[in-house]
Amino acid sequence: TKIVFLPGDGVGPEVIGAAEAVLAKVSEQEGFSYAAEHHAFGGAAIDSHGDPFPTETRAACLAADAVILGAVGGPKWAGGSVRPEQGLLAMRSELGTFANLRPATIMPGLEALSPLRPERVTGCDLLIVRELTGGLYFGDREEGSEAALDTCRYSRDEVERIARIAFDAARGRRGKLTSVDKANVLATSRLWRSVVDDMATDYPDVTLDHMLVDAAAMRLVSAPTDFDVILTENLFGDILSDQASAVAGSIGLAPSASLGSGKGGIFEPIHGSAPDIAGQGKANPVGTILSLAMALRHSLDQEAAAVRIETAVSKALADGHGTFDLGCSDSTKEMTAAICERL
């Protein structure tokens, strides 16, 4: 089992360090072994290799059973002609990880973390299935200082393969699928909606509805418990998943898994590189630690280890542990230690 760690930028190295500590302990407890590698990625790789996704990093990722990523980006590279985010998009595309799973769950007893009133958010347990290798992120562009252009293209096949993941996920959960688009304006959304409708006949046990993205953004605030699985395209998924993680408490807690047709995948917290707090030991490691749990479940066949981690995280939080984004005072290391103790 080969696991590639890509610390990346900002708080990335700190949260990756936390995930490694958890993996070391849980692998011992569950009795499995693995080989870990570290590679340059993002802004750090621009600095060291002039390329945010260097050839050796690419080769390592393609050979890995799972890639665990910290975060990329920062003001240092924002103005440059090569940007850290290009490395992330290239990696997603070249590893073929078209399905991005972003759960947003309120852990029982932790309702106080949410900015929403407890009666609105208690029981919230939703999964956003975001298309990750198409749409505006990968369309042709024209850069310019007088005019600029982005294009958004989707094909039937691209919609079908991500919709299948979402229908299957809904089947394994509460059987409810909400497909989010902007079909009253966009051609790609009308295609999206019709493909999803065509597939619904294969899933008579799943209740499908369609929602416009503006209405979805509204309901995620006013009634987040209404959702089970949300299926949407790349950019809408980017926006709604950050919003959903804030609804569930803190973006610092939210994990994600990016999967393709094979077993491998990319696992990363939803939060960004947070350059303002980088190197200060303040970063919340939970999003990355829960992403590691998703890696163990989806790519590494270690369901027991995944559950062990998730349980330990819930316990640590329930015991009042937390980093400063949660209004608590643990450092990244203290929080990680609190989780490791409870594994």
Add this chain to the structure above:
Amino acid sequence: TKIVFLPGDGVGPEVIGAAEAVLAKVSEQEGFSYAAEHHAFGGAAIDSHGDPFPTETRAACLAADAVILGAVGGPKWAGGSVRPEQGLLAMRSELGTFANLRPATIMPGLEALSPLRPERVTGCDLLIVRELTGGLYFGDREEGSEAALDTCRYSRDEVERIARIAFDAARGRRGKLTSVDKANVLATSRLWRSVVDDMATDYPDVTLDHMLVDAAAMRLVSAPTDFDVILTENLFGDILSDQASAVAGSIGLAPSASLGSGKGGIFEPIHGSAPDIAGQGKANPVGTILSLAMALRHSLDQEAAAVRIETAVSKALADGHGTFDLGCSDSTKEMTAAICERL
């Protein structure tokens, strides 16, 4: 003074009726006169004229001092080759209303309407300035059942004119402007950001910052009081303004103004046609009534009448009046009467 009412679809006629009742009373109180016209628009106009924005409606709108719109759209027309929303987009474009102002305010004493905890939302008073006649809404498209394409184009001029509105608005408020984009991915966002940066030197009294749209969606939930004026492009503005109105209490309360370079404008509630409750007397008329107040302020030179309406709405809500979306039991007519009594 010529005011054109476009009831449109779903709950549109009900909420427009409410605005007319308020206008009749307030015009008497403030001693001004006006001529009101009603025209077919949206799905209703597809049914009657085969066109969501018929020639006579277009001529009336172009000659009007203000257009007050109910809502458009509904499942009846969703599958058709001509859609109600095309009328709305054509109207916005032909009237040149490139600036869409969407305030989201918690009225003092009405914190209980918000799904957020009072300590998170008390004092929330933000204004979204949304570009309304460019971007993905007006790009070239390719429809298709195997593949589809949308394009997003922005020019320097388009960004400049909307940014000027936002800078000026910030100057007249708390002096803080947050420009929202996705500059780490989109070429149009990088153009957007550089144009806004160039203009900042003209506004040394305004504090400008840039935020990625995913981060903005997160902060609108976790810390909505951090914002003063938000400037953004068409689609991001659509999503964030619905989200912000939900944060502030109910989308049923939220008004909007769409302005161009002249005095006229289009004024409409943020909510949609809500076909599920149409004709039942359940619609919240407040969004439309507050949109009328914006029309009186921005296009009709009746600031006193605008303030009178806003004060009456606050009083009615503070006295416990409200429609079912607010957890209250007033019908549309009862709510309207409660506001009229307090004018």
